[in-house]
Amino acid sequence: MRHEVSTKVRSTNSSVRSLLRGTGRVAIWTVLGLLLIRGVLAEPSAVPQAPNRATVSVDPKSAAFAVRFARTYLADPTATAFSPFVVEGVSVGTGTPPEAGSADVAQAEVSESRDLGGGRAVLTVACELRDARTLYLAVPIVRSEAGEVAALGAPSIVAAPGAAGVDSNERPQPLAGPDAGAIQALVSKFLPEYVSASDGGSLSYLLAPGAVVQPLGGAVRLEGVTGVTQLGSGEGPRRAVLAAARVGDPASGATYPLVYRLELVKHGRWYLESVEGAAS
Secondary structure (H helix, E strand, C coil), rough: CHHHHHHHHHHHHHHHHHHHHHHHHHHHHHHHHHHHHHHHHHHHCCCCCCCCCCCCCHHHHHHHHHHHHHHHHCCCCCCHHHHHHHHCCCCCCEEEEECCCCCCCEEEEEEEEEEEECEEEEEEEEEECCCCEEEEEEEEEEECCCCEEEECCHHHHHCCCCEEEEEECCCCCEECEEECHHHHHHHHHHHHHHHCCCCCHHHHHHEECCCCCCCCCCCCEEEEEEEEECCCCCCEEEEEEEEEEEECHHHHCCCCEEEEEEEEEEEEEEEEEEEECCCC
16 A cells, blocks of 8 residues: 555656656746847847947038148148148248158048137148058138138147147237246146157146146157247236147158147146147
């Protein structure tokens, strides 16, 4: 009697285990099926969409002028070559032409634009050189009501993506007041670092709290600072300074006159808040 009961129990347990195994398989396959269906349904939204490339809104005539001027300037930065592009009466520095074919521009396009009002704007032109380098030139322009376009000064080489640059109707003045020497010293420290550094962190000791500046990363070398002036005649703790410099291209041997606008602030000592290309 006990043997029959034991046999029945074993048989029952075996049936239960078989049933559970079968039920478990069904449950597993059901869950996998649901996950598969959910994955298929979610697939279109799960794939990240490629970001659209930003487009620069600028009229074709201004863009074509800026590109042509940037190409000409890199190929021959002498006054004779680029003076036809510049507004009459504007004095610009002159550079040294590159060795033949060493600064050829393979492709150039406007990558950034800043409208300054009154027909004025600064266009940043990305110039891809044939030696695989890319230089960004901030070209200050003005457009007349008749649609004619001219440059307000020489371009400035800026960092990528870089600010489009600025232009001002204010007349540059000598550095004013007892802080003139300290401002001159700050500019003399900043520009070599700005041109040569590859990491903005190396500029931090010269920057105001919260300021972020992207350096040029050695795209060119600083030949020297040729002048420091300020916009306006004030002596307050904030100054807009124009720093004129000459840079050289190690690859081509060319030299280029540039002007940068530096926004400075005094907190015990002078710090830099921003740097942008500027008209000379």
